[in-house]
Amino acid sequence: MSSNSPxxxxxxxxxxxxxxxxxxxxxxxxxxxxxxxQLDVDSIRRYLALKLGFYDLTEPSAPVEKVxxxxxxxxxxxxxxxxxxxxxxxxxGAGISTSAGIPDFRSPVSGLYHxxxxxxxxxPQAIFEINFFCQNPKPFFMLAKELxxxxxxxxxxxxxxxxxHEKGLLLRHYTQNIDTLERGAGIAEDKIVEAHGxxxxxxxxxxxxxxxxxxxxxxxxxxxxxxxxxxxxVVKPDIVFFGESLPARFQHCVQMDFxxxxxxxxxxxxxxxxxFASLVDMVPDWCPRLLINREKAGQRFFLLRACGLISGNxxxxxxxxxxxxxxxxxxxxxxxxxQDLADRLGWGDExxxxxxAEHARLESEGNLTSPHGPLPSSPPPAMxxxxx
Ligand SMILES: [Zn+2]
Numbered sequence: 001m002s003s004n005s006p007x008x009x010x011x012x013x014x015x016x017x018x019x020x021x022x023x024x025x026x027x028x029x030x031x032x033x034x035x036x037x038q039l040d041v042d043s044i045r046r047y048l049a050l051k052l053g054f055y056d057l058t059e060p061s062a063p064v065e066k067v068x069x070x071x072x073x074x075x076x077x078x079x080x081x082x083x084x085x086x087x088x089x090x091x092x093g094a095g096i097s098t099s100a101g102i103p104d105f106r107s108p109v110s111g112l113y114h115x116x117x118x119x120x121x122x123x124p125q126a127i128f129e130i131n132f133f134c135q136n137p138k139p140f141f142m143l144a145k146e147l148x149x150x151x152x153x154x155x156x157x158x159x160x161x162x163x164x165h166e167k168g169l170l171l172r173h174y175t176q177n178i179d180t181l182e183r184g185a186g187i188a189e190d191k192i193v194e195a196h197g198x199x200x201x202x203x204x205x206x207x208x209x210x211x212x213x214x215x216x217x218x219x220x221x222x223x224x225x226x227x228x229x230x231x232x233x234v235v236k237p238d239i240v241f242f243g244e245s246l247p248a249r250f251q252h253c254v255q256m257d258f259x260x261x262x263x264x265x266x267x268x269x270x271x272x273x274x275x276f277a278s279l280v281d282m283v284p285d286w287c288p289r290l291l292i293n294r295e296k297a298g299q300r301f302f303l304l305r306a307c308g309l310i311s312g313n314x315x316x317x318x319x320x321x322x323x324x325x326x327x328x329x330x331x332x333x334x335x336x337x338x339q340d341l342a343d344r345l346g347w348g349d350e351x352x353x354x355x356x357a358e359h360a361r362l363e364s365e366g367n368l369t370s371p372h373g374p375l376p377s378s379p380p381p382a383m384x385x386x387x388x
Pocket of ligand 1: 204205206207208209228229230231232233
């Protein structure tokens with residue numbers, strides 16, 4: 001709409017009773033005023049959604065369809081096997097990569113933060129802060145040597161996501177991980193959204209020249225700070241540091257995808273990091289949501305819900321209790337959960353064969369040997385402190 005066009009109705013304005021002044025001869029609390037209040041709430045909600053760039057097309061006042069025959073793991077399996085499930089979104093956190101031996105950043109004992117003291121950082125997370133990096137990139141690149149992709153094999157969970165894609169069911173895979181194991185597992189690039197960025201590409205912080213993973217690997221493993229070939233700028237992997245925006249692709253895909261989603265699978269994430277954690281609220285109100293994780297997560301307003309202050313389908317995270325009509329938790333190891341799901345879907349042997357063949361291929365290509373020695377045999381240990 002151009003700025004000089006005549007006043008036109010928009011979503012933000014009250015869509016009824018143009019010729020009636022607000023509240024004219026109408027007692028508060030009447031049906032009319034309640035309808036108007038509700039419309040106002042909806043209008044504000046739509047306005048905020050538009051302003052924030054999220055187009056929420058759900059009608060909160062419409063009755064919500066219950067699509068699962070039973071709100072259980074088997075109910076979810078039946079839904080995925082059915083005709084109406086065509087657009088699955090997967091959300092993944094560190095839990096899908098831990099069995100590959102990728103260190104957990106935040107674990108207090110084995111996690112990387114715990115092992116960063118030798119770098120004299122003002123605080124552990126400074127190693128991922130853009131301001132600190134600009135002043136002193138060396139600690140990050142020493143750490144990057146440990147985290148560098150290519151030294152780890154994708155897990156059963158990664159190959160399960162690839163199977164979802166090959167079955168034509170994967171709308172998109174959103175990952176918080178920066179380990180590039182999704183790419184390593186052969187999931188099509190256009191199906192992946194790396195919400196926290198990736199090691200796969202890098203850019204000069206000054207002139208924005210792009211660099212390949214090979215360039216970075218050579219520099220990092222020879223203990224050099226990667227410097228741009230065109231200017232004196234430092235080259236930084238495109239992982240999102242504290243103080244940086246999420247990738248534009250994340251915003252773009254979120255707007256396109258979530259209202260189309262008819263099955264959300266959250267894997268190996270504690271859903272504590274925003275805005276990733278709020279994505280669970282962006283699917284339609286009826287859309288089933290399955291959590292595959294070691295413990296329950298994402299119940300942001302658990303107490304409010306328990307007190308009856310918010311209803312079953314209000315935005316506010318997952319509802320993992322007896323009242324749930326669409327949320328299911330499959331607690332336990334992520335790989336076990338994915339294999340279990342594949343088995344029940346009838347794809348179990350296919351998944352086992354895919355994992356075995358791909359792991360054999362990666363091993364034969366010889367790209368998996370860590371600079372610190374051969375990869376350990378299964379099960380991989382947590383990243384030992386002495387390597388840092
Ligand atoms: Zn440059």
